[in-house]
Amino acid sequence: MKLKPKAHMGLHQYVVERYLEYVKHYESAIERNFPRAFQIYKTFSVGMKDFLSDLRDYAKLTLTKPATSGGYYKMNRRESELCYQMPKHMLKMGPILILTALPFVSYGLFPLVVKYPRAFLTPHFWSVQQRIEFALKSHRKKLQFYQPVLLHLQALSEHMEHGSMKNECSKVISKLVYGVHPTIPDLLRIQGAFSEQGPFHLSHLNSAHITKLLHMHGITAWTCKRRALRKYGLMLLQVDSALYHEGIYLLQSDDLRKELFLRGVNPSNMSREKMLEWLESWLTLSQHVKPNILSLLLHSPIFLSYNHPMNWVPFYPSSMH
Incomplete structure (x- = not known):
């Protein structure tokens, strides 16, 4: 009952x-x-x-x-x-x-x-050191799903109807493929593709895409996978809103690192100034995200950190010296 x-x-x-x-x-x-x-x-x-x-x-x-x-x-x-x-x-x-x-x-x-x-x-x-070490191990696992998720987005964009939205989506994906991150205005121009009528909405993603997106965020869900993603996305959206209103400059370094790991970028070896700069950019985008385009926020780790040099450190540490 x-x-x-x-x-x-x-x-x-x-x-x-x-x-x-x-x-x-x-x-x-x-x-x-x-x-x-x-x-x-x-x-x-x-x-x-x-x-x-x-x-x-x-x-x-x-x-x-x-x-x-x-x-x-x-x-x-x-x-x-x-x-x-x-x-x-x-x-x-x-x-x-x-x-x-x-x-x-x-x-x-x-x-x-x-x-x-x-x-x-x-x-x-x-300990503080263990938190950083374990977060880095978890982050490395998540990074393995960045490219597969991007390939899913690319495949979906190729099947979109010809028009301005398809062109804008292609531009964003091309930038990522060629090692550049799209700007916030670039992403705002394609937010319609993440709405209920768009191909990138959670309800329109196939099961393989959903599963990889879950792995990319470190979420374990055997059933109700879309619901798990939505729940996580709503939490992230609310935390973003709270950070925006409470301010990020009073965050302790440990909390600041945690917030960056949560959003898909490796804060190791980043200065406090750089961490704040990246988080501020994320929040600028997040303030335009509503629950009906939650998929945009869930894909934002790719849009904002796919080519970030710190995300290559876990795989090629010597190249950063």
Whole structure:
């Protein structure tokens, strides 16, 4: 039987409340029952505090702020990212929290999760250096799908009806192929191709294109792939809007790097000035994107960073010296 909205919200609130209550008592239980394992546990106790802090904030957002039709609208940058990421973090950490509370399990599990933090732990438990290292590994995987997605766009543009829109799309793609990025005005002239009537709208992309686009953004979705892309795109659109209004010049360096990785460019070795310049360009485009042309935003990592020199570093590091 399908749950009604109120019933579904009540169940969601119950799960979040129980999860939060469990984590609150988790640390004291481990210290009391497994003192030796707790010595290892101390190595990521700070991460647990950060995780708990985010969990509390997420619980407040979930339990006190009603969802809007857009899902993320009316939230600031951190709240939007938290509502998108925290359910995944809870799912990843849930088994670890349960298993390490069982007798004898923690003795073998704690060393394992400390040794392989990327596989078993969330970013709350990673050092600054690990966050950069893991983000770079993830980014390298995403970059492998940039060219396949561009080829899909190129194929679609070749089958467009002859006219000004086809010409503008061909110009944009040609620039990318020849090592140049299109300008923001170039991209605004082709935004109609990403509308519901255009060939680049999410609903018109074939399954292979959708799958590669998911991989390009590092999204895992076995079912409802278009819905997963739309959800991610709406989150990104809201974060962009929040950044635009809150300002980007007060962002900490760690947050600034994270925002660039999220949008498809490698910030390693980029100066703060260059990072801000690139993000400002992205936000200039994003402010013209509406939910009905969300596909434009989802393809923007290609339009704005396909030929960026820093995106070649993971493959040809020596060429940058």
